[in-house]
Amino acid sequence: MTDVKPVLHLENIVKIFPGVRALDGVSFAVMPGEVHALMGENGAGKSTLMKVLGGIYQPDDGDIYVGEQKVTMSGPLEAKAKGIVFIHQELSLAEELSVAENIYLGELPRKSFGRVDWTKLAERTNAILKKLNVGFDARTRVGDLSIANQQMVEIARALTVDAKAVIFDEPTASLTDAEKVVLFEVIADLQADGVGIIYISHRMEEIFKITDRISILRDGQYQGTVVTADTNEESVTQMMIGRKLDLSRNASHHEIGNVALEVRGLSCGKLYKDVSFEVRRGEVVGFYGLVGAGRTEIAETLFGLRDPSAGQILLDGQEVRIHSPADAIARGISLVPEDRKGQGLVLGMNCRDNMTLPQVEDLKAGPFVAEGAEIAIFDQYRDRLDIRTPGWKQKVGNLSGGNQQKIVIGKWLSMHPSVLIVDEPTRGIDVGSKSEIHKLLRALAAQGYAVMVISSEMPEVLHVSDRIVAMYSGRIMRTFTSEEVTEDSLIQAISGLGDNQAA
Amino acid sequence: MLQPGKLSKALKSGAIWGFIVLELLFFSIAGEFMSLSDKAFMDFENMLLLLKQSAPIGIIAMGMTIVMINGNIDLSVGAIFAIAAIILLDSMSWPIFAGLGDWVIPVAWLLALAGGTLLGALNGLIVWKTGVDAFIVTLGSMLGFRGIVFMFNGENPTSQLNWTLVDFAEAEFLGLATASWFLLIVTLAIWFLMTKTVHGRNAYAIGDNREAAVNAGIRVGPHMMINFSIIGFLAALSAVVFYSESGSVNPNDGQLYELWVITAVVLGGTKITGGAGSVIGTFGGVIAIQLLRKGLGHIGADTSTVNLVMGLILIAVLFLDRQLNIKGKEELKI
Numbered sequence: 001m002t003d004v005k006p007v008l009h010l011e012n013i014v015k016i017f018p019g020v021r022a023l024d025g026v027s028f029a030v031m032p033g034e035v036h037a038l039m040g041e042n043g044a045g046k047s048t049l050m051k052v053l054g055g056i057y058q059p060d061d062g063d064i065y066v067g068e069q070k071v072t073m074s075g076p077l078e079a080k081a082k083g084i085v086f087i088h089q090e091l092s093l094a095e096e097l098s099v100a101e102n103i104y105l106g107e108l109p110r111k112s113f114g115r116v117d118w119t120k121l122a123e124r125t126n127a128i129l130k131k132l133n134v135g136f137d138a139r140t141r142v143g144d145l146s147i148a149n150q151q152m153v154e155i156a157r158a159l160t161v162d163a164k165a166v167i168f169d170e171p172t173a174s175l176t177d178a179e180k181v182v183l184f185e186v187i188a189d190l191q192a193d194g195v196g197i198i199y200i201s202h203r204m205e206e207i208f209k210i211t212d213r214i215s216i217l218r219d220g221q222y223q224g225t226v227v228t229a230d231t232n233e234e235s236v237t238q239m240m241i242g243r244k245l246d247l248s249r250n251a252s253h254h255e256i257g258n259v260a261l262e263v264r265g266l267s268c269g270k271l272y273k274d275v276s277f278e279v280r281r282g283e284v285v286g287f288y289g290l291v292g293a294g295r296t297e298i299a300e301t302l303f304g305l306r307d308p309s310a311g312q313i314l315l316d317g318q319e320v321r322i323h324s325p326a327d328a329i330a331r332g333i334s335l336v337p338e339d340r341k342g343q344g345l346v347l348g349m350n351c352r353d354n355m356t357l358p359q360v361e362d363l364k365a366g367p368f369v370a371e372g373a374e375i376a377i378f379d380q381y382r383d384r385l386d387i388r389t390p391g392w393k394q395k396v397g398n399l400s401g402g403n404q405q406k407i408v409i410g411k412w413l414s415m416h417p418s419v420l421i422v423d424e425p426t427r428g429i430d431v432g433s434k435s436e437i438h439k440l441l442r443a444l445a446a447q448g449y450a451v452m453v454i455s456s457e458m459p460e461v462l463h464v465s466d467r468i469v470a471m472y473s474g475r476i477m478r479t480f481t482s483e484e485v486t487e488d489s490l491i492q493a494i495s496g497l498g499d500n501q502a503a
Numbered sequence: 504m505l506q507p508g509k510l511s512k513a514l515k516s517g518a519i520w521g522f523i524v525l526e527l528l529f530f531s532i533a534g535e536f537m538s539l540s541d542k543a544f545m546d547f548e549n550m551l552l553l554l555k556q557s558a559p560i561g562i563i564a565m566g567m568t569i570v571m572i573n574g575n576i577d578l579s580v581g582a583i584f585a586i587a588a589i590i591l592l593d594s595m596s597w598p599i600f601a602g603l604g605d606w607v608i609p610v611a612w613l614l615a616l617a618g619g620t621l622l623g624a625l626n627g628l629i630v631w632k633t634g635v636d637a638f639i640v641t642l643g644s645m646l647g648f649r650g651i652v653f654m655f656n657g658e659n660p661t662s663q664l665n666w667t668l669v670d671f672a673e674a675e676f677l678g679l680a681t682a683s684w685f686l687l688i689v690t691l692a693i694w695f696l697m698t699k700t701v702h703g704r705n706a707y708a709i710g711d712n713r714e715a716a717v718n719a720g721i722r723v724g725p726h727m728m729i730n731f732s733i734i735g736f737l738a739a740l741s742a743v744v745f746y747s748e749s750g751s752v753n754p755n756d757g758q759l760y761e762l763w764v765i766t767a768v769v770l771g772g773t774k775i776t777g778g779a780g781s782v783i784g785t786f787g788g789v790i791a792i793q794l795l796r797k798g799l800g801h802i803g804a805d806t807s808t809v810n811l812v813m814g815l816i817l818i819a820v821l822f823l824d825r826q827l828n829i830k831g832k833e834e835l836k837i
Contacts, residue, residue, distance in 0.1 A: 096779045
């Protein structure tokens with residue numbers, strides 16, 4: 001590879017935000033026809049680096065080379081014109097517009113008078129869609145597509161220009177296995193054309209399947225580049241977090257109590273159908289499936305945010321109807337929501353006020369809020385959950401993701417629930433804090449809470465759960481015990497390939 | 504075969520026209536019993552007059568449609584309307600134009616239109632450069648521009664009667680009044696802009712998902728500024744069309760226009776949050792409002808009743824729209 005020039009080369013990139021060196025001397029190069037993984041914990045600087053590359057941020061120091069030419073990126077269009085294409089992780093689509101308009105967003109083909117050349121647009125788009133082998137056409141409205149298909153639209157953007165380098169940012173987060181195969185074919189095609197590919201993902205199995213080399217960032221610093229074939233998951237993780245991580249299966253089993261929550265034949269329109277399961281005290285039940293499998297919707301139903309169209313919910317053997325979150329809380333159900341910052345916390349409020357939010361009505365001294373009682377509650381759960389904050393006055397928005405999540409968990413524990421539902425507990429939380437949250441969830445179960453964990457990360461579900469419910473497209477495919485579950489059988493079940501309901 | 508979802512979509516896009524038919528039927532029948540005049544409501548002459556009377560609001564509504572699709576709003580249109588009217592009427596008596604004779608008319612028009620466009624562009628520039636929400640920016644400019652109107656001539660009206668101008672404004676071509684022609688041409692032009700041009704499609708994209716637009720390299724600011732300039736231009740055009748005929752402007756003229764215009768646009772199906780809407784729908788909205796005002800007048804209701812009914816209908820329409828948009832009973836309750 002020595003005489004081949006890299007298609008894209010970053011040299012000593014430095015980016016400083018007030019108070020933080022977000023990127024500190026990062027260098028790496030992508031060869032033509034190479035799939036180059038970029039890894040690092042959240043906050044390690046991957047997205048900042050990509051924004052620098054896309055011209056959204058200007059670096060404070062360092063150079064970017066495309067081919068042999070030194071370039072200054074002034075914006076996404078310029079990056080694209082130079083052959084650098086981004087496939088964004090968060091869907092960056094305009095839902096009301098057609099597939100074709102989205103794929104060519106920002107550079108619709110023109111005729112005279114600034115008119116859009118619809119014929120050309122449809123032709124080009126359909127050619128790309130044919131390559132991707134998808135079941136929709138150029139004129140479909142993007143809002144009518146499934147999340148996975150929307151992701152395919154996003155991916156189609158990579159094929160619109162003569163790309164030199166394509167950056168995929170977590171492209172498989174919402175794809176089924178069949179769609180992943182198509183994506184990997186697309187990547188292989190690009191590779192064969194000599195395109196350099198930067199592949200950002202947290203999923204080790206993908207990284208080791210398709211990438212050639214791996215570059216690792218930690219705290220904005222470049223940790224090195226390794227050849228994928230010469231390394232393994234453990235050493236990559238070690239480079240990412242600077243220490244070893246305990247990823248062993250959960251071994252500690254403790255006393256399982258009686259059934260706290262039982263759901264029988266619950267359905268909610270098209271979102272999920274005929275779902276039945278039970279959660280016992282002292283047990284962690286993991287819900288695993290793809291995005292859109294209906295897991296979050298079940299949690300929302302149990303928390304009174306959606307009305308089920310059929311079925312029963314039983315708490316401690318008693319059938320209940322839950323009409324609102326207030327109902328759910330009163331009956332001892334708590335939900336730690338998926339979107340911590342959007343749904344779980346009021347970021348501009350301090351730690352104490354966030355924690356006592358659901359019970360501030362009850363904590364009154366006459367007509368006023370009872371400051372002392374609130375602080376007492378905060379102190380109790382800060383110690384119990386080991387929340388690291390300078391004090392209760394700290395704004396929640398300034399805490400790290402792991403500590404924010406602990407505040408949300410503490411908030412619900414202080415309401416003395418019997419059922420704790422946790423939706424994506426470690427999304428956006430770095431690897432180190434992840435294992436703390438996992439330990440916490442196990443410990444809570446040991447204390448007699450019935451815990452439901454919804455997660456899209458297989459290691460997490462495998463690690464924390466006593467039983468795992470695998471969901472596909474709104475249905476429970478199979479329920480595994482922690483002894484019988486294997487990664488293969490789990491993947492099969494959530495892809496809709498597994499046997500019918502067993503055990 | 505109608506698929507689920509298609510029906511509600513068809514209902515929504517056709518709703519405004521259904522509403523217009525309903526109004527026509529109601530006022531025709533109610534007019535038989537309650538009207539003081541013995542003329543039928545659905546008289547051809549009456550309908551032509553209605554189109555003409557729709558023009559001032561309608562022309563501005565076309566601009567508002569673009570701005571709202573773009574994800575913004577413009578509350579200052581009424582004030583721009585008044586300023587343009589004053590420029591139009593006052594400039595005709597300026598000494599420097601004294602030698603022009605009737606050629607002062609196109610000059611005055613151009614001045615008024617340029618004034619409106621500039622004020623609109625100013626709104627757009629502030630929204631673009633400061634990043635302050637368009638609602639706040641144009642709320643401020645609404646007050647500010649109205650202040651300028653009052654500074655100009657106090658509480659007194661500004662008048663200038665030019666008979667050539669009035670003749671032009673009252674002229675009819677192929678049976679349609681000048682104002683009606685302007686409304687139709689503007690509707691067509693804006694429809695073309697929004698459905699056929701890159702600028703129009705980008706405006707939809709920006710209103711729909713601004714971040715996606717930025718990521719795709721669309722320059723959001725200039726697009727917004729162009730759209731604010733267009734609405735400024737159209738507010739001035741509306742004034743030019745209207746005051747060429749009336750020849751006198753009160754400093755309070757154009758007040759509440761922004762609300763009528765927004766009502767028409769929203770009735771026509773444009774999303775308040777941006778990203779969706781159509782010029783044809785807005786045209787329907789404008790006609791529906793004018794029908795209602797005229798119809799209620801026809802059966803003897805006064806202005807305050809008209810406002811009350813209008814307000815109720817607006818809320819009812821938004822409620823219906825929400826119901827149609829909810830995908831089913833399983834919807835998240837927030």
